[in-house]
Amino acid sequence: MAASQTINRQWLLKTRPSGMVSQDNFEYAECAIPEPDLQSGQVLLQNLYLSFDPAMRGWMDDEPSYLPPVQIGEVMRASSVAKVIRSDNRSWPEGSLVQGMFGWQDYAVAGPNDLVPPTAVAEGIPPTTVLSVFGGSSLTAYFGMMDVGRPQPGETVLVSGAAGAVGSVVVQLAKLKGCRVIAIAGTDEKCQWLKDECGADEAINYKTRNIHQCLSELCPSGVDIFFDNVGGETLEQAIEHMADFGRIVLCGQISEYNAEQPQPGPANLKYLITRRIKMQGFIMLDYLDRVEEAAGKLGEWVMSGKIKYREDIQEGFDQIPATLERLFQGENKGKQLLAL
Numbered sequence: 001m002a003a004s005q006t007i008n009r010q011w012l013l014k015t016r017p018s019g020m021v022s023q024d025n026f027e028y029a030e031c032a033i034p035e036p037d038l039q040s041g042q043v044l045l046q047n048l049y050l051s052f053d054p055a056m057r058g059w060m061d062d063e064p065s066y067l068p069p070v071q072i073g074e075v076m077r078a079s080s081v082a083k084v085i086r087s088d089n090r091s092w093p094e095g096s097l098v099q100g101m102f103g104w105q106d107y108a109v110a111g112p113n114d115l116v117p118p119t120a121v122a123e124g125i126p127p128t129t130v131l132s133v134f135g136g137s138s139l140t141a142y143f144g145m146m147d148v149g150r151p152q153p154g155e156t157v158l159v160s161g162a163a164g165a166v167g168s169v170v171v172q173l174a175k176l177k178g179c180r181v182i183a184i185a186g187t188d189e190k191c192q193w194l195k196d197e198c199g200a201d202e203a204i205n206y207k208t209r210n211i212h213q214c215l216s217e218l219c220p221s222g223v224d225i226f227f228d229n230v231g232g233e234t235l236e237q238a239i240e241h242m243a244d245f246g247r248i249v250l251c252g253q254i255s256e257y258n259a260e261q262p263q264p265g266p267a268n269l270k271y272l273i274t275r276r277i278k279m280q281g282f283i284m285l286d287y288l289d290r291v292e293e294a295a296g297k298l299g300e301w302v303m304s305g306k307i308k309y310r311e312d313i314q315e316g317f318d319q320i321p322a323t324l325e326r327l328f329q330g331e332n333k334g335k336q337l338l339a340l
């Protein structure tokens with residue numbers, strides 16, 4: 001099978017952002033389509049769909065983390081689904097689809113010795129769902145909620161960033177576990193979707209309503225589990241309303257990813273002591289040996305309609321940097337993807 005173009009378009013990291021990420025941090029480039037070393041098991045891939053994840057902002061900083069920073073001049077790292085164009089590797093035959101971190105480019109070479117080797121996409125699965133409801137966001141929701149949050153029937157669960165890829169699955173997992181769920185999101189439309197489709201009992205638009213006041217009214221007995229995707233003021237306000245022996249699941253802090261200076265922590269951590277609250281961070285990658293378990297359960301719930309999801313699919317290679325900005329402006333409705 002031949003590549004359909006002769007040029008490989010790429011978006012490279014040009015500068016590290018100071019504050020809000022912008023399109024100016026990236027530089028467009030073209031190069032020849034790379035040649036795989038077929039003898040060592042490498043394959044040539046053509047990207048079909050790119051995934052956009054808040055963590056990408058962190059990869060742009062020159063700071064050690066669970067993955068190395070993207071270097072200046074390198075292709076921007078991103079998860080994607082791609083089609084195998086050239087292969088001698090039986091695990092990834094020509095024409096099959098694979099998932100991996102193939103970056104902001106049309107074509108990539110990948111192989112078994114990569115930091116994150118490609119994984120085959122099962123036949124019959126819509127390719128976008130591999131990045132959305134069957135992707136890392138849902139696994140994050142599953143392990144964060146089930147392992148760290150440990151919901152019990154009848155408990156009150158509060159979820160921030162609730163309309164997003166991770167948050168919307170967390171809301172539905174908590175409902176499946178018999179909890180009362182209060183969701184926080186940034187538009188009325190997202191709040192309505194959370195109630196109508198995801199089964200949230202209450203939804204708070206944090207841009208038009210006061211979280212503290214709402215929680216006083218909605219949770220007089222306190223919050224048992226707070227699943228936090230946002231950090232900052234939202235975390236501080238939630239701590240105020242935690243019940244005795246509550247659990248706070250620190251999943252993400254998107255409100256702070258673009259801050260120019262380190263942000264002050266919550267001023268009310270004393271409640272963790274007096275109310276015996278447990279607060280724990282986690283990284284989904286630590287659970288890779290249990291992906292089969294989570295994927296099996298999530299698959300069952302999605303197929304039976306118990307877990308709903310939505311995908312926000314932008315289009316066009318030129319729109320790639322702007323699509324990353326959508327996450328930090330709250331423009332994405334569901335999992336942010338881009339079709340190439």
Ligand SMILES: NC(=O)c1ccc[n+]([C@@H]2O[C@H](COP(=O)([O-])OP(=O)(O)OC[C@H]3O[C@@H](n4cnc5c(N)ncnc54)[C@H](OP(=O)(O)O)[C@@H]3O)[C@@H](O)[C@H]2O)c1
Binds near residue numbers: 255328334
């Ligand atoms: N620990 C892990 O292993 C792991 C893995 C994956 C993701 N995460 C974290 O999970 C969180 C959600 O990720 P996702 O992929 O599901 O993204 P997402 O929620 O689909 O998209 C980001 C959403 O965050 C909200 N947001 C943006 N800026 C905000 C701000 N300043 N204050 C409050 N809300 C803001 C926006 O929604 P609104 O309209 O509601 O503002 C936006 O739509 C992120 O913090 C991410 O880093 C953690």
